[in-house]
Amino acid sequence: MSSYIEKIRSDKAALWCDSAPLLTSLDIELTERCNNNCVHCYINLPAENIAARERELTTDKIKNILDEAASLGCLHVKFTGGEPLLRKDFEDIYLFTRKLGIKVLLFTNAVLITPYMADLFSEIPPLQQIEVTLYGLKKETYESVTNVNGSFEAAQQGIQLLLEKKVPFVVKGSTLLQNREEFDAFEAWATNIPDMNRPPAYTMFYHLRSNKDEEKNRAIRKLRLPPENVLNILTRRSPEYIKEMKSFFEKFTQPPGDHLFSCSAAKAKGSVDSYGFFKPCLMLRAPDTLYDLKKGSLKEALTDFFPKVQQLKAENSDYLKRCARCFLKGICEQCPAISWLENSTLDTPVDYFCDVAHTQARHLGLLREDEMSWNIPDWETRIKRFCSG
Amino acid sequence: MKSDAVYAPSDDIVARNIEGELIIVPLAAGVGDMEDELFTLNETGRAIWDELDGKKTITEIVQNLSVEYDGEEGEIEADVIGIAAELLKRRMIVAVT
Incomplete structure (x- = not known):
């Protein structure tokens, strides 16, 4: 090891001895829309939902948020959704984030990974393994969950592109009735992915819809094991x-x-939803716990608003x-x-x-x-x- | 490494100052050995990094640091050349022509 340069693992090492930054990591839900229509999902709106798209944060607003996040010390940003790659400005937002010196964690279904996107992730790596959700190794299994014809082949193609370009990624699954017979095969297949140094993580505890859609919530409750x-x-x-x-x-x-709040929510981290509300954590959507970034800054939320939420x-x-x-x-x-x-x-x-x-x-x-x-x-x-x- | 060489931070990295710590974040592929690595510099390295501004030569940096810090000029020169060589090898700085 060099006597001058030290490698540090930002997720494991205590980087700051004296004073920690106000913000170390930030989740951004780039969109609630998704190109899949999974029955168990708590958030997906149709990809073509114009009303949702028009409400979403603009590119400039997202960049402003990222700029402020970097100025507060943020080193990690998670882009999630919906499907983040549905946004036409994803590349612009991604490069902007990386050029701020921020590591990116991308949650995706890999359906929209094109050769161009794979090249982008190869040349400007996100610095964190991309997390790809996969619901089965067979078309009929996968598409019985996603409800979109052709999504299996597109996801497999996306995964293949990531492999070819040596982009680090892991896969994760969900324990659903449709794929319950395939866990062993899925896990055996996943061992061939170079960055899978542990078995895939599974979603088991399906959360109800953030928009309180009662019809979908009844379906989600039925999926719970x-x-x-x-x-x-x-x-x-x-x-x-x-x-x-x-x-x-x-x-x-x-x-x-x-x-x-006995958890770490709002302690030097938070989550911005697709419409510009800053939340103590990704899943928290109670109106009284949201901070409207159209009316204030990340810093104001972290210093004035979140501490009050934490004391509830x-x-x-x-x-x-x-x-x-x-x-x-x-x-x-x-x-x-x-x-x-x-x-x-x-x-x-x-x-x-x-x-x-x-x-x-x-x-x-x-x-x-x-x-x-x-x-x-x-x-x-x-x-x-x-x-x- | 020539004493009249001039170096500047590379476009392949982003150098950030967070709470007084210099954090070097790889931007382009291949800067780190692993994809999730960040880098920092020790105290000596940090002092030298601050001088690698694309304007000063290696000789000028050694002279500046000799004024600022105790130590034999030869030792300081060895440190400056040592870290510049390592940063160059890791693509964290580039020669300015």
Whole structure:
């Protein structure tokens, strides 16, 4: 190693000893529109939805946001959607971001990866592995999820282009009825991707629509696997799962009390939606927690508005009885964002996710069948025993 | 490396000052060994980097740093040449003609 130049991994190393930047990472939903029409998706609007397109942030506005983000110290930007590559100005926005010295994480379905785009990512690398969502290795499986004819072939072509141009990427999937027989084949295929140094991640906990579309929400609820099936998937590699749980419980598990935000939301990061609202995290869409960037800056949101959101306290008695006293909160999907999607409040328990967390805890020996996690006075002893076992 | 050579930051990288830390972010492919690497410089490297402005020669940089810092001019010259060579090899600076 050189005595002058040090390599640093921005995701692993503590870059700043004295004072951290106000903003280290930013998510931007470039569009809510998508060229696929996946039944489980929480956000996709039709690609040709003119009203949505006309409401989207302009190129200049996005550049202004990126400029300010860089000035605040931001090193990571995630472009997500919808499908970010649907935007005609994607290349312009991407190059602008990289020239600011910001690493880019792109979430895409790869359908719109052209030879030109693959060359672009090869010559000006995003510096983070592109994350490609794939729903199956067969046309009929894939397109039964995306509901778009020709999308399978286009996605495969996009993936092939990334491989040919040696653009680093990983694939991830979703656990759906349509592809449940294909996990092993999918994972075996994924080992051929040079940057896949771990099995693909799966989406299992389908979130309800951000626009509260009740018809689609009914369909999404039906896709949710029973907690026992979730456990079966999580424990497919049991030793790794147990190891991961021990590591997790050692660090993160304790009842959150009445503070709603026990996570890292809004702490030197945030998420801008397609229309210019700055959110503490990607999933949080409760109107009272959004900051309108047409009326103020990222800095004002980070210094004046988000701290007030972080201090919000639960008032719902059911939440205070259950979630506030639950030592499983760390492995439970319930959070203010999910609570709002499910119940239009920030502090309502979500029974499905509560059941999934309890099922896991019982499997791990942290709870007996008749116990509920908010009634366990000796939870710390149980965690210690589990982690040292 | 010639003593009258002049170097400037390359267009293949973006040098950022974040909270007082110099962070060199690769822009073009091939600057880092791995795609997700960023770089920083140690204290000596940082002092020299600030002088590589596309105007000063290596000799002038050595003279400036000799005034500013304690140390034998020969040692400072070795540091300047050492880091300039390494930055050049990594495509982080380019020769200005």
